[in-house]
Amino acid sequence: MFSNYSLITLSKKSFLSFFLALFIGLGFFTASAQDHVDHSATEEHAAEATHGSEDTGHGEGLMEKFNPGAMITEHITDGHGWHLWGEGHDAVSIPLPVIVYNPEKGMDMFMSSNFHHGHDTYNGYAIKNNSIVAVNEQGSVPVHEATINEQLTASIYDISITKNVVSLFISLILMFYIFTSVAKAYTRREGQAPKGLQSLIEPLIIFVRDDIAKSSIGGKKYLKFLPYLLTVFFFIWINNLLGLVPIFPGGANLTGSISITMTLALITFLITTFNGNAHYWRHIFAMPGVPAWVLILLTPIEILGVFLRPFVLMIRLFANITAGHIIALSFFSLIFIFGEMSTGAGIGVSVFTIAFTVFMTCLELLVAFLQAYVFTLLSAIYIGAAVEEHDHDTHGHDAHVEEALIV
Amino acid sequence: MELVKPAFGLVFWMTVSFLIIMFLLKKFAWPVILKALDEREQSIAEALNSARKAKEEMASLKSDNEKLLQEARNQRDLILKEARDAKDSIINEAKGKATVEADRLRRIAREEIQNEKLAAITELKNQVANLSIEIAEKVIRQQLSTDDKQKALVNDLLKDVKMN
Numbered sequence: 001m002f003s004n005y006s007l008i009t010l011s012k013k014s015f016l017s018f019f020l021a022l023f024i025g026l027g028f029f030t031a032s033a034q035d036h037v038d039h040s041a042t043e044e045h046a047a048e049a050t051h052g053s054e055d056t057g058h059g060e061g062l063m064e065k066f067n068p069g070a071m072i073t074e075h076i077t078d079g080h081g082w083h084l085w086g087e088g089h090d091a092v093s094i095p096l097p098v099i100v101y102n103p104e105k106g107m108d109m110f111m112s113s114n115f116h117h118g119h120d121t122y123n124g125y126a127i128k129n130n131s132i133v134a135v136n137e138q139g140s141v142p143v144h145e146a147t148i149n150e151q152l153t154a155s156i157y158d159i160s161i162t163k164n165v166v167s168l169f170i171s172l173i174l175m176f177y178i179f180t181s182v183a184k185a186y187t188r189r190e191g192q193a194p195k196g197l198q199s200l201i202e203p204l205i206i207f208v209r210d211d212i213a214k215s216s217i218g219g220k221k222y223l224k225f226l227p228y229l230l231t232v233f234f235f236i237w238i239n240n241l242l243g244l245v246p247i248f249p250g251g252a253n254l255t256g257s258i259s260i261t262m263t264l265a266l267i268t269f270l271i272t273t274f275n276g277n278a279h280y281w282r283h284i285f286a287m288p289g290v291p292a293w294v295l296i297l298l299t300p301i302e303i304l305g306v307f308l309r310p311f312v313l314m315i316r317l318f319a320n321i322t323a324g325h326i327i328a329l330s331f332f333s334l335i336f337i338f339g340e341m342s343t344g345a346g347i348g349v350s351v352f353t354i355a356f357t358v359f360m361t362c363l364e365l366l367v368a369f370l371q372a373y374v375f376t377l378l379s380a381i382y383i384g385a386a387v388e389e390h391d392h393d394t395h396g397h398d399a400h401v402e403e404a405l406i407v
Numbered sequence: 408m409e410l411v412k413p414a415f416g417l418v419f420w421m422t423v424s425f426l427i428i429m430f431l432l433k434k435f436a437w438p439v440i441l442k443a444l445d446e447r448e449q450s451i452a453e454a455l456n457s458a459r460k461a462k463e464e465m466a467s468l469k470s471d472n473e474k475l476l477q478e479a480r481n482q483r484d485l486i487l488k489e490a491r492d493a494k495d496s497i498i499n500e501a502k503g504k505a506t507v508e509a510d511r512l513r514r515i516a517r518e519e520i521q522n523e524k525l526a527a528i529t530e531l532k533n534q535v536a537n538l539s540i541e542i543a544e545k546v547i548r549q550q551l552s553t554d555d556k557q558k559a560l561v562n563d564l565l566k567d568v569k570m571n
Contacts, residue, residue, distance in 0.1 A: 077409055078417060099416075130409060159416040168420060172428045179436035186443035191450065205440060226441065227433040235425070258410070259417035263425065322410070 066340055068333035076253040076325045077130055079163045080112040084248065091117055094248075096166060100125060100132055102156040112160070114140070121146045132158045164260070167252035171239050179234070208233050208376060216380035221387050225380070228271065232264060233376040240321060240368030244361060255371070256321030261314040268379040269310035276386040309382055313375060320371050324364045331357050 074083070082094040095113035102108070105124065114122035119142060126135045126143050134152035137145070161169075178197065185198045194202045213222040213229050239260075242250040254260055282288065284302040286295060331353045339346025551557050 073410070078414060131414075157415060159419050161420075162414075162416060164417050165420045168417075168424060172424055175428060176431060179432050179440070183436040183439035186439055190443070191447070201440075202444070206444065209441070209444075227437045228429065230437055231425075231429045231432055235428075257414075257417060259413040260421050262413050263418050263421040267425070318411075 066333075066336045068330065068337065071333060072326055072329040075251075075329055076256060076322055078252075078257065078259075079130060080115070080127060080132070080160055081117070082163045082166065082248070082252075089117070093117070096161050096163065098125070098132065098158075098160040100156055100158050100160065102134060102152060104152060119143055132156065132160065163252050164254050164257055167239075167242065167250075167254045168260070170249055171235070171242055171254065174242075175231075175234060175238060178238075204234075204237075205230060212373070212377050212380045216377065217384040218388055222380075222384075225271065225275075225383050228267070229376050229380055232267075232379060233372050236264070236317065236375055237369060237372035240372060241365075243321060243325065244364055244368065253322060253325050256318055256325055258314065258318050261318040264317070264375070265310040265314035268313060268382060269307075271379075272309075272382045272386045273306075275383065277389070279388065280386045309378070313378055317371055317375050320367055324360070324367055328357055328360055328364070331360070 080098055081096055084092045084094065086092050095111045098108075098110055098112050098114075100108045108123060108125070110123060112127075114120070115125075115127050118127040120126075120140045121135050121137055121143060122140050124135060124138050125132050126146055126148070127133070128143070128148065134149045134156055135146040136149050137147070178201065182198050182201050185195070189195065189198075193199075208230050209222075209226060212233070213226050216222075217225060236255055239255045243253055243255060245251055284306060285299055287298055287302070290298060335346050335350045335353050338349040550560060
């Protein structure tokens with residue numbers, strides 16, 4: 001009976017992991033494809049820049065050819081300003097504070113509008129490929145006249161309030177508002193049926209508590225980790241949803257940013273590591289009931305697994321969300337690619353594009369929830385494995401096989 | 408490559424602000440919400456439990472009532488039976504007593520009658536004796552009224568004596 005049960009869960013898990021692998025694969029593929037396009041785009045830009053330096057003002061007047069790679073990259077990566085609309089000098093964007101520390105000059109703080117959309121240097125800094133670099137020239141000079149100070153660039157710490165950071169703050173303020181008001185509703189309407197926001201959030205909290213925390217972390221231990229799991233679940237979910245909103249407060253690709261997913265995965269990793277009991281570590285370094293010669297093979301795999309799990313958590317969320325954004329943007333790019341051929345073709349394609357984007361957005365709504373769920377569930381399972389008390393050793397092996405499959 | 412390279416600034420802000428929000432929510436939101444949910448679940452469980460208990464109590468009350476009613480009925484029957492018995496015994500007793508009394512009265516009457524009878528008989532005997540004497544006197548007087556008759560009598564008596 002036991003083996004039967006584990007077989008079912010095994011097949012279910014492997015099914016899940018197959019899909020996850022597919023997603024990750026897709027994410028990597030698109031990412032690397034993007035990378036390629038990105039490279040060519042920057043090269044093109046560089047070429048243009050050098051061209052422009054020879055006779056200034058010539059390049060600006062030309063109608064720039066639509067570059068989907070650059071457009072998509074701009075949308076899914078971070079930026080030092082929040083681009084709203086327009087291109088080049090007509091671009092309208094919300095300037096954001098740049099905060100840079102460098103060992104020579106100390107802390108520096110100014111608005112990103114000083115860079116004039118990356119065309120000029122300011123205060124010894126310039127933007128190159130979306131990141132802050134140190135230049136030798138002080139004051140404001142055109143970027144192509146400036147020379148980059150490579151040594152100084154390597155040692156600067158850029159803690160600017162970028163687009164993603166603003167989006168992060170907005171989402172956190174939103175979260176704080178939502179959950180404190182829900183909490184208030186519980187105290188104000190004590191003993192009454194939930195209402196409004198409360199009834200939207202309540203089933204999700206119960207879902208996280210019962211189906212994620214309670215089922216993955218045994219005993220009463222789940223209570224200790226529940227605040228983290230709830231926070232991480234709602235953080236990912238809310239940010240996934242905000243990422244789907246194309247206009248200002250949303251639209252930043254926050255949960256599709258490797259920095260964010262890395263931080264979240266790292267927190268899960270630290271919680272797992274610091275709460276791991278003796279049993280957990282014994283299973284990693286010397287699996288009981290396994291012959292010594294197998295251990296030679298198994299222990300390195302297990303140790304690798306410890307790091308692989310948070311790594312996969314990081315990649316999965318990042319790849320899924322980024323892939324969703326790239327797909328939506330690619331479809332919109334089609335309109336402009338065809339529009340460059342003829343206006344009619346652009347309009348014609350737009351019908352299909354919009355239809356497909358609506359479909360994709362519906363799918364992304366599902367993915368937004370699913371990824372929040374998967375991240376939280378896997379975090380809970382890893383934590384559960386780390387704090388699990390084993391009374392019977394017969395089950396140990398089965399459980400272990402499942403754990404390995406989850407990775 | 409920028410896409411998959413973590414940015415120091417973002418990681419920095421994310422770490423700081425995520426920890427802050429987790430701390431804030433852990434302090435102000437999660438305990439309140441989770442406690443309220445627990446309490447509500449408990450109160451629902453309790454309400455269901457007490458409803459079930461009330462139902463059970465009602466059933467037991469009903470059966471209790473039935474039992475009481477049955478007992479009352481039994482009691483009534485018993486009392487009625489006892490009353491009937493008491494009535495019968497009282498009647499029987501009365502009957503017995505009446506018989507005894509009647510017997511006694513009859514006996515006394517009989518004795519009295521006997522006595523009266525005896526007295527009457529005695530008186531009658533005396534009367535008869537008196538009458539007999541008077542008759543005898545009268546008869547003798549008549550028989551001895553003349554000399555001839557006296558001589559006949561003496562002859563008669565002497566005749567008897569001679570025979571002896």
